[in-house]
Amino acid sequence: DSGVTQTPKHLITATGQRVTLRCSPRSGDLSVYWYQQSLDQGLQFLIQYYNGEERAKGNILERFSAQQFPDLHSELNLSSLELGDSALYFCASSVRGANSGNTIYFGEGSWLTVV
Amino acid sequence: SQQGEEDPQALSIQEGENATMNCSYKTSINNLQWYRQNSGRGLVHLILIRSNEREKHSGRLRVTLDTSKKSSSLLITASRAADTASYFCATGVRNAGNMLTFGGGTRLMVKP
Numbered sequence: 001d002s003g004v005t006q007t008p009k010h011l012i013t014a015t016g017q018r019v020t021l022r023c024s025p026r027s028g029d030l031s032v033y034w035y036q037q038s039l040d041q042g043l044q045f046l047i048q049y050y051n052g053e054e055r056a057k058g059n060i061l062e063r064f065s066a067q068q069f070p071d072l073h074s075e076l077n078l079s080s081l082e083l084g085d086s087a088l089y090f091c092a093s094s095v096r097g098a099n100s101g102n103t104i105y106f107g108e109g110s111w112l113t114v115v
Numbered sequence: 116s117q118q119g120e121e122d123p124q125a126l127s128i129q130e131g132e133n134a135t136m137n138c139s140y141k142t143s144i145n146n147l148q149w150y151r152q153n154s155g156r157g158l159v160h161l162i163l164i165r166s167n168e169r170e171k172h173s174g175r176l177r178v179t180l181d182t183s184k185k186s187s188s189l190l191i192t193a194s195r196a197a198d199t200a201s202y203f204c205a206t207g208v209r210n211a212g213n214m215l216t217f218g219g220g221t222r223l224m225v226k227p
Contacts, residue, residue: 002157033214043203043217056214090158101146101165101207104215106158 003027004107006091012113018079021110025072025093031055032074033094033104034066038087049074050096081114088112121204121221129226134191136221138204139184145207147180148215149189152201161189161202196227 003026013019025032034046036059045058049068060066063081068074078085088109094102122137138147146165150158162178164171164187171178177190191198201222205215 002159035217042219045214045216048214058214088155092158101163103160103163104148104205105160106150108157111155 002105002107004091004093004105006089006107006110008110009108010111010113012115013081015081015083015114017081017114018077019081019112021076021078021089021091021112023074023076023091023093023107025074025091026105029093029095029105030072031094031096031102031104032068032072033092034060034074034076035090035092035106036087037090037109041087043090046076078112081112083114086112086114121202121218123221124219125222125224127224127226128194130194130196132194132225134194134198134223134225136189136202136223138187138189138218140187140204140206140218141185142208144182147178147187148205148207149176149178149187150203150205150217152203152220154200158203191223194223194225196225199223199225 005024007022030051033048036044046060047066048056052068063079066076090109092104092106094104096102120139148163149161152158164178164180175192180187201220203220205217
């Protein structure tokens with residue numbers, strides 16, 4: 001158990017819909033990361049927050065947004081869903097950032113299936 | 116584009132044998148981390164090696180880093196069927212934000 005908690009574990013929704021994925025980081029971790037894993041794209045970095053502020057942005061679509069709340073939990077919002085958005089979405093956390101030499105711990109992921 | 120590339124993409128060995136996976140990357144790094152992923156599950160952190168380190172050990176795992184060749188290797192000794200998983204290297208890159216960039220992974224199968 002990494003200490004990073006993600007909900008829901010599985011989600012099936014229709015195209016055009018909107019979903020919210022939730023993440024609770026490890027106790028004491030200030031950085032939260034979101035990654036998308038799909039068969040054709042591998043593990044892609046989406047976005048990072050540190051202590052409530054956006055710190056780095058990767059290949060995140062405009063239809064997707066995220067935020068980190070004062071209690072440090074984070075949510076990833078996916079809207080106008082398309083079939084190609086079906087993937088495993090990971091949240092990860094660390095004390096600071098990867099470049100600080102901190103280990104980054106991953107949750108079990110949220111399986112999203114868009115039908 | 117991916118910063119790290121693992122080699123081989125797939126590896127099949129017998130239980131008790133050693134497994135070596137390699138990772139090459141393109142730009143200067145601050146650190147490199149290896150992860151294991153069982154099918155459809157989360158990523159489990161194995162080892163972090165910093166750019167000023169050359170070798171680290173953790174149990175049956177040995178990681179080396181050669182920054183001059185921009186490469187790293189993960190050695191699993193005396194493999195077990197439970198080691199069957201995908202293994203990923205991930206790099207923390209200077210001047211590229213604070214995230215990790217992952218390679219495509221090596222799928223390891225250990226046959227009992």
